[in-house]
Amino acid sequence: MATPSKKDQLFLGSFIHSTKLDELTYLHNAAVFVDAQGKIVHVERDCDEQRAREALVPRLGWGAGEDELVVVRGGGTGEFFFPGFVDTHLHASQYPNVGIFGKSTLLDWLNTYTFPLEASLSDQAKARKVYSRVIRKTLSHGTTCAAYYATVDVPSTNLLADLCLSYGQRALVGRVCMDQLAPSYYRDESPAASLAATRESIAYIESIDPSRSLIRPVLTPRFAPSCSAPLMRGLGDLAAEMPHLPIQTHISENKNEIALVAELFPKASTGAADDSYAGVYDAFGLLTDRTILAHGVHLSESEATLIASRKAKVSHCPCSNSAITSGAARVRWLLEKGVVCGLGTDMSGGYSPSVLEAARLAALVSRHVAMGGDEKAKLSVEEVLYLATRGGAEVVGLEDRVGGFEVGMDWDAQLVGLGVVDPLGEGVVDDQEDGNVDVFGWETWPDLVAKWVYNGDDRNTKKVWVKGRLVHERK
Template identity: 55%
Template sequence: MAASTPIPPTIYLGTFVHSKSLSELEICDQGAIGVDSAGVIKFVERDVVRVEDVKAKHWEWKDAEVVRVEDGFFFPGFIDTHTHASQHANTGLFGKTTLLSWLSTYTFPMEASLESLTKALTIYTNFVSRTLSHGTTTCAYYGTIHRFSTNLLADICLERGQRALVGRVCMDTDLSPEYYRDTSVESAIEESAASIDYIRSIDPEGAIVRPIITPRFAPSCSASCLAALGALAQETAAHIQTHISENKPEIELVASLFPASTSYADVYDTAGLLTPRTILAHAVHLTPAEVQLVAARGAKISHCPASNTALTSGCAPVRDLLNAGIAVGLGTDVSGGFSPSILEECRQAIWVSRFVAMASSDAAKLSTEEALYLATRGGAAVVGLESKVGGFDVGMEFDAQMVRLGSVSEGGDQKGEFEAGPVDVFGFETTDEKVQKWVYSGDDRNTVAVWVRGRLVHRTGRYVK
């Protein structure tokens, strides 16, 4: 269903799970959520079984459609705060490389090829469909330096109804190959401004798609380019996304390229790129002073654990970032990351926190509840949507996924339609335990339907109203 298609008022009935706080999940085993034709949650009822009782209390909803979940639960849509749609075709092809060699070997050639709108259409359409199938309702996307294919990505997101921040990548130094870079600072700004204008023209209110200014990272941009992008961000009030302190050789390179700056974070701050609308990916090796600076500027961080492990970049100390008051979300960072699934990133974030704990203290460990918070409410704060999505609160918009789990019969086989499902439920589990099993064993086969602003944007054959 396209984003512009009207929707009927709907009552969602069954079990609901969402993050109440960083450390606490709220589980409602028998509840109802009323979503109006604008996709806004108008009421939340707990301890109800019969839809007739809900309609009797909310008489104006007597003709509302009803969607029930069985053998599972409703969960907020995932928010991917950092990924490269242009690298999707390379997923899994990081070989034995580290960051800088991986860029030249795999990434730049693939991104350069997306000047072809035909190829871009194929890759971007597939990636948006893939992320939706994993329950991702909002995504911060990097495109390429090509304005028209980046605009095409925004078109696809709007048509499919997936919330997205879509950015044209900027890079003007010889770190990037001659065949794939901006020809000048002026060209980078002109093309970026044109892309911002286009994205705002197709969705003036930014209800589904919004532009985001995207300097690739400090080494790929001259100081003058960074400063010009900072000025563009101030002029347009657009969001900003870039990378920071992903690995140690990169940090050393930044220090050599920007000798007047005191740190990697200071490079961005000097350029006016460290703002409350800034998303910084990775932040693996920030110094204490940089953490304080990022916190003071209100910038946000996207934690990409799978990518950081795949490229041997390091283990981000997420607990320290959270303790500093920084909003943190999760990012798949395809194709440095190997999966488009934020559920997979939940697992990876938990594992990485344990690696950090082995070298420090148990306080560094992230719980399952905390990982799910980063995947939803934390991510919402990172992309500036904390008042709209991330939970099932009255007044928020209904971005959700229906999660269904299989059950094991007495003989040991899975029953019914979920024979291919990866999660085994034996009947003794509480809802909390089912959620735990889903986090550690689940995948897109369990996500049978996805809604954005109350619109059904993905479903499988296992979805039954």
Template identity: 70%
Template sequence: MAAPNKLFLGSFVHSKKLKEIESLHNAAVAVDSSGKIVAVEKDCSEGRARETVLPRLGWREDEVEVVRAADGQFFFPGFIDTHIHASQYPNVGIFGESTLLDWLKKYTFPLEASLADSTKARQVYTRVIRKTLSHGTTCAAYYATIDVPSTNLLADLCHTAGQRALVGRICMNQNSPDKYRDASVESAIADTRANIEHIRSIDPSMALVRPIITPRFAPACSVDLMRQLGALAKETGLPIQTHISENTAEIAFVGELFPPSVTGAADDTYAAVYDACGLLTERTILGHAVHLTDSEAELVARRKAKISHCPCSNSALTSGAAPVRRQFLDRGIACGLGTDMSGGYSPSVLEAARQAALVSRQVVLSGTVDGKREDGAALSVDEVLYLATRGGAEVVGLADKVGAFEVGMDWDVQLIGLNIVGEDGEVINGDGDGGDVDVFGWESWPNQVAKWVYNGDDRNTKKVWVKGRLVHERR
């Protein structure tokens, strides 16, 4: 049976642009059976919607599903997680005293290698998909493992669950455990092609799940492997994801491994290495970019590559604080947010948004980063929510499809519920399970949204839709 057309009624909050959140109240949004928004009506009661919107669309009332936001609830675009390691989810919160390179050896590589066990992989991937959906993540750019069947399984599970995803088989052939690396450049390319073909077989139009070329990071890949992955991305038109300039020791290692005499690059900077290998493109997602030099940032901007800012893991692994405004936003570089589990400790993009705001304030307090003044570095609530939605959508190549309530976009949306507190101090709306976000009645809408950003969690995420399909409901 075809999905019904839907009419959503109530309050809608979304980003108009980087520094502007728009709130629509007493509004109606019509979503057709394919999950696409076909009408957005401001100041539109249910009665008016039935009398004018449905007839205009040629919809019969008895064939339309009506979804109403209750008191204390509003619709908000789904979050986009632009950098997340699905295979690392069991290690969330476990990083000990490690910095990046030690953490990879001690915690990460052993766990990822163990997911060649299909039973364990299914257990982990099923849970991470359910968990991220429960936090409102409607699209995730996933790193899997080097194992083809395990990576294919992740794609299958995303497709079945209805979560929009970019799924990448990790490629690495050096500076990693002997038993957890690609045997050769040729096998790495062949296995990546196998993963691409599998995803095309389950989602030929790639409307929900797409493959993404995934060199882990420069230290783990030979120049030949990176060049061939760059060529594969050009051949297929597929996106690329990798890490860059996360940690100062890692950056120094890249300089040692890849002098210009080896890569043919203009210099030995991290960005130049990727550029020389054909990996710095307008479809590239660069995770972290904490310590980019000005010349690297300018190169990234020229190539129109994108940045995934991962504030939680950058703090947890003591990697540093990325100067997001100066290096990315002021240069017009598209930037989204990543949870980077398990370097990051939370599956929540909302947590990443508030950490982005807090870390930006630490950048201000530091006075300078790499000798540059950072007085204007602080990110507002409006800005971090933009990064979590429309910014992330641009990073993953979906800027025209998701991230806002506009005609022609897909209904990738979450229903957010807050506690309304009565005069006796008790919650008077819904199930009373709005977590720590209490609204007393005198807060403006911008302040209610700010309270959600700084106090919210998955208890506030009541329902989640992807392409109009209900994929999560809090019970």
């Protein structure tokens, strides 16, 4: 469970964060001051603990005693603080199926693997077991904020919100809306029933965190094919009625899915300018600056332009796009069109709970796009880390609160430790006995970060904080 911090905290060491899409800023021998509410109140370069205590702590009006101030040192070689990762798209209810997708493509995979598992989580004991594990697992990989899909079941969805709050993970939690093209045992009975259940879940989630400091409900039409036109229209009306609510759904993940959308929602029936996938969401009022669109693999020029004009965002899910053979999203193209992008693990279409894994796969997928003739498509280490933090924060509407180490931001952070090889090459020092990343001592800091991105895993995630609270510590 999360360990509340009722004290002011002083973090000392190296701090690395994205300041631009293609730029990381390195702060070495620095001090970051975090107040008891979990906000960064001061950042000081070239500052050791003595100076921090004697000169800066009194200036902040803090008590200087050990009982009043928590000091966290991240000073080992190959050790640094990094912003927490933001997972902009994952299905908490599908976590037991990670790695299980056989030879399926999207629509077959849903019926064969996904719907039966999700439906079974109406069993509260089973849901608690699954949700507790996925929260703890994602936290252990440095995910401080996650945009979760739950199930159609209201109690199960509410339980996920309860557990996120209990464990201290920042989360968007959505009850899945679907009233067609799903098994009879797992879908809403009618548009009215779906909307009523959605309102019920929203009310509950807002009651457990009225200030929305950690947990927020999110409108969640699963994807257009599983929602009838009346349900889509009702959700659009609800989005207009509750302008503080984010919206999450899927778009253009698979070519057969796109064809199905055009068949189900011809432009004559929606009033859209065209029958494109993005046009359907727009026609029903679901394409807004609060909308998170997962995948966007096969978007057309006109769709990307429409999405950019509405300021909707895209969650890039390279792992699942490859695993389910959906395709390779053109992230550089989307960014150049003005579409904000973040990263999603998309479990269980994706097989890993790690946003770091999503970052490395985003880099690799971009190289496959480049091999198709678009050389500038390649994403750098700096760029995929931006997508994993600041980009993701903007996707979920929290860019003013998380993703960096500026004053005023919440302290959502992870302490990363890399294995330093001893002089004789017989082991590692600095108590970093686990992990695939070996540091020899001659690497530059950009080299260290690149080695982490391409070789790192949860063994390198030593501690994780959300809003100043320690929520994970590797023993």
